[in-house]
Amino acid sequence: MSSLIGRAKPQGAIGLMGHVIADYPSPLAVRQMIQVMVAAGASVIEIQIPFSEPMADGPFFLAANHQALAQGVSYASSLRLMAEVSAAYPQVAFVFMSYLNVVYQRGYATFVAEAVAHGAVGAIVPDLPLEHAAPFEAAGATAAFANIRIIAPNAPQERLEELVQGAQGLLYAVARAGVTGASSDLGQVQGFVSRIRSLTSLPVAVGFGVRSGADVKQLIGHADYAIVGTASLQAFAVGGLEGFQRFWQELSAAASPKSRKS
Amino acid sequence: MPVQGLSNVMGVLAAAPATPLLPDSRGYFGSFGGAYVPEILRPNLQQLDQAFATARSDPEFWAEYMRELALFSGRPTPVTPLPRLSQHLGGAQLFLKREDLGQTGAHKVNNAIGQALIARRLGKRRLIAETGAGQHGIATATIAARFGMEAVVYMGAEDVERQRPNVFWMEQMGTKVVAVEAGARTLKDAINEALRDWATRHEDTHYLLGTACGPHPFPALVAWLQSVAGTEARAQMLALTGRLPSRVYACVGGGSNALGIYQGFLGDPQVRLIGVEAGGRGPASGEHAARIAGGQGTRGIAQGYETLFLQTSEGQMVDTYSVAAGLDYVGVSPIIAHLHQQGQLAIERASDSEVVAAVKLLMRFEGVIPALESAHAVAGAIRAAAQLAPTEQVLINLSGRGDKDIFTMASALGDDSWANFLRHKADAMMAAKTSAEVHHV
Numbered sequence: 001m002s003s004l005i006g007r008a009k010p011q012g013a014i015g016l017m018g019h020v021i022a023d024y025p026s027p028l029a030v031r032q033m034i035q036v037m038v039a040a041g042a043s044v045i046e047i048q049i050p051f052s053e054p055m056a057d058g059p060f061f062l063a064a065n066h067q068a069l070a071q072g073v074s075y076a077s078s079l080r081l082m083a084e085v086s087a088a089y090p091q092v093a094f095v096f097m098s099y100l101n102v103v104y105q106r107g108y109a110t111f112v113a114e115a116v117a118h119g120a121v122g123a124i125v126p127d128l129p130l131e132h133a134a135p136f137e138a139a140g141a142t143a144a145f146a147n148i149r150i151i152a153p154n155a156p157q158e159r160l161e162e163l164v165q166g167a168q169g170l171l172y173a174v175a176r177a178g179v180t181g182a183s184s185d186l187g188q189v190q191g192f193v194s195r196i197r198s199l200t201s202l203p204v205a206v207g208f209g210v211r212s213g214a215d216v217k218q219l220i221g222h223a224d225y226a227i228v229g230t231a232s233l234q235a236f237a238v239g240g241l242e243g244f245q246r247f248w249q250e251l252s253a254a255a256s257p258k259s260r261k262s
Numbered sequence: 263m264p265v266q267g268l269s270n271v272m273g274v275l276a277a278a279p280a281t282p283l284l285p286d287s288r289g290y291f292g293s294f295g296g297a298y299v300p301e302i303l304r305p306n307l308q309q310l311d312q313a314f315a316t317a318r319s320d321p322e323f324w325a326e327y328m329r330e331l332a333l334f335s336g337r338p339t340p341v342t343p344l345p346r347l348s349q350h351l352g353g354a355q356l357f358l359k360r361e362d363l364g365q366t367g368a369h370k371v372n373n374a375i376g377q378a379l380i381a382r383r384l385g386k387r388r389l390i391a392e393t394g395a396g397q398h399g400i401a402t403a404t405i406a407a408r409f410g411m412e413a414v415v416y417m418g419a420e421d422v423e424r425q426r427p428n429v430f431w432m433e434q435m436g437t438k439v440v441a442v443e444a445g446a447r448t449l450k451d452a453i454n455e456a457l458r459d460w461a462t463r464h465e466d467t468h469y470l471l472g473t474a475c476g477p478h479p480f481p482a483l484v485a486w487l488q489s490v491a492g493t494e495a496r497a498q499m500l501a502l503t504g505r506l507p508s509r510v511y512a513c514v515g516g517g518s519n520a521l522g523i524y525q526g527f528l529g530d531p532q533v534r535l536i537g538v539e540a541g542g543r544g545p546a547s548g549e550h551a552a553r554i555a556g557g558q559g560t561r562g563i564a565q566g567y568e569t570l571f572l573q574t575s576e577g578q579m580v581d582t583y584s585v586a587a588g589l590d591y592v593g594v595s596p597i598i599a600h601l602h603q604q605g606q607l608a609i610e611r612a613s614d615s616e617v618v619a620a621v622k623l624l625m626r627f628e629g630v631i632p633a634l635e636s637a638h639a640v641a642g643a644i645r646a647a648a649q650l651a652p653t654e655q656v657l658i659n660l661s662g663r664g665d666k667d668i669f670t671m672a673s674a675l676g677d678d679s680w681a682n683f684l685r686h687k688a689d690a691m692m693a694a695k696t697s698a699e700v701h702h703v
């Protein structure tokens with residue numbers, strides 16, 4: 001997978017990483033959103049398989065998870081979406097994001113095999129800490145399927161080293177304490193990100209609180225990817241597909257300022 | 263001069279700490295437990311685990327805990343024999359461990375006091391908690407007021423509606439009650455919300471989890487703090503009767519009161535330990551919270567730990583139900599799941615109607631009003647008692663008193679005069695409010 005998720009963009013630019021919830025708000029809308037993201041230059045996209053207890057998510061994603069489940073979004077429909085978009089956009093790295101129980105019920109080996117068969121290159125599982133990750137990572141190892149580890153800003157140096165050791169694909173640096181949705185002071189994360197980068201050659205993505213083009217700009221030169229989740233889905237909720245398009249154009253312009261001008 | 267014989271019936275003045283039930287280095291009890299939380303929560307749990315270890319090795323901590331339990335919560339609570347009910351049932355001799363007599367009327371306060379002491383040692387000024395029935399919320403509110411700490415209690419919006427009296431008292435004590443609108447709007451959703459708060463704000467905040475569930479170290483910590491009931495009860499049974507009970511019954515929601523009483527008897531293989539889950543409207547109805555009894559719960563990982571959950575085959579938690587809000591929970595303590603798997607305890611269930619019948623019997627024959635949660639244990643013991651010889655002794659953990667259930671019981675019993683009373687009260691309150699508004703104008 002590492003071949004799909006590359007390291008730093010050319011000088012003065014940053015990669016974009018998007019997030020959707022499978023078939024939410026509708027199967028059509030999510031496919032349109034992914035198309036817009038890809039057109040705007042997103043090179044990594046997370047597809048969240050909804051879960052009833054999304055403990056790392058703030059109120060907006062929490063409600064969206066529950067609504068998706070109420071609308072009948074399932075593991076199978078999430079796989080179908082993955083297969084379709086990964087085939088349509090081979091230049092993009094698609095990963096699943098979900099909570100451990102969804103993966104655990106399927107069985108680690110089965111989940112990895114099915115995810116890979118449907119075109120996913122990794123998974124983000126926020127309630128799977130390193131201490132319990134060995135069986136899942138072992139299942140992924142044979143298929144080059146990455147368990148994308150999350151690093152929190154309160155991690156002491158030893159923890160950073162543990163998390164980076166043996167990491168695969170990409171490192172997900174959380175910009176602040178708390179859950180998804182609220183804004184962050186991204187000026188503060190630069191030191192944190194450079195501490196991670198000094199330990200690894202893997203790309204580092206920063207998420208939680210990246211809400212605008214200005215936020216993306218702040219991360220240029222520090223992180224390899226800016227992860228935009230809640231703000232993106234909110235842009236759709238508020239402005240429909242057009243609002244979503246405008247939002248991603250703003251992110252795109254901020255992420256690659258030079259290529260825009262030329 | 264001390265009154266002759268009193269020490270013989272009270273058994274102990276202050277319980278010694280139980281040998282803690284501790285998990286392996288990964289937080290597992292056998293194949294249940296662990297600490298499955300987002301990375302951001304790791305330091306919180308590590309700090310608490312450290313503080314728990316320090317408390318265990320510091321005799322002054324337990325002494326302070328016992329002092330606070332004695333002075334604030336009236337411990338030790340007695341064991342009360344139930345001669346008239348026993349005779350009526352015509353079998354075993356029944357006894358109650360009276361956790362209903364503690365501060366705020368339930369065992370929840372033991373854990374709340376213990377954890378608040380730990381929080382104070384850690385320099386935390388803010389307590390957050392989840393609550394279902396409101397009993398743990400009330401317990402947290404009282405100790406927060408007593409220690410001069412800020413408190414925020416997360417409560418499912420559904421439970422806020424069902425348990426208005428507890429919400430009222432919590433707010434009067436200065437606690438902020440947050441109605442959680444997400445999901446099923448019950449206990450599991452309140453736990454998620456409390457974890458989110460703790461992920462956002464750790465420096466000054468302790469998450470005072472109310473039962474022996476959640477990520478390590480909570481199950482072990484809560485079980486240890488609740489062991490006081492079991493340690494006392496064992497000494498009290500011996501002091502009162504010279505013998506141990508042959509059976510011990512407790513209701514099982516998250517599992518904290520059950521683990522509390524069981525710990526007095528885990529070293530006594532001749533004592534059968536029995537847990538009673540919420541059978542609700544019956545196993546086929548889907549409206550229950552029996553995770554172990556009946557085998558509907560399946561292994562899963564959620565709310566920070568691995569245990570048996572009521573869930574779909576895709577791992578989504580399902581809505582649970584019980585007449586007793588405090589038993590209405592999808593998961594169960596990893597320690598309970600483990601002890602059950604090891605054959606160290608049996609798990610049964612009692613239906614809503616058996617529970618209401620048990621409440622009536624206990625009130626009529628013994629003058630004790632049990633909480634609907636605790637009445638599950640009473641129902642289990644009543645079911646067994648007639649089959650047992652009169653020489654057998656059965657101990658029931660009465661985890662709480664039933665005052666809070668007056669609305670639920672009155673409607674379960676179809677009491678018209680209570681409905682009339684409520685109507686009149688509401689009318690009078692509205693009238694008083696209207697006339698006050700008129701005066702203001």
Ligand SMILES: Cc1ncc(COP(=O)(O)O)c(C=O)c1O
Pocket residue numbers: 368369370394395396397398472473474513514515516517518519520587588589633635636661662663
């Ligand atoms: C009186 C009483 N008993 C029992 C319980 C269930 O909790 P646990 O199983 O942790 O004792 C509750 C929970 O609210 C309660 O209020």
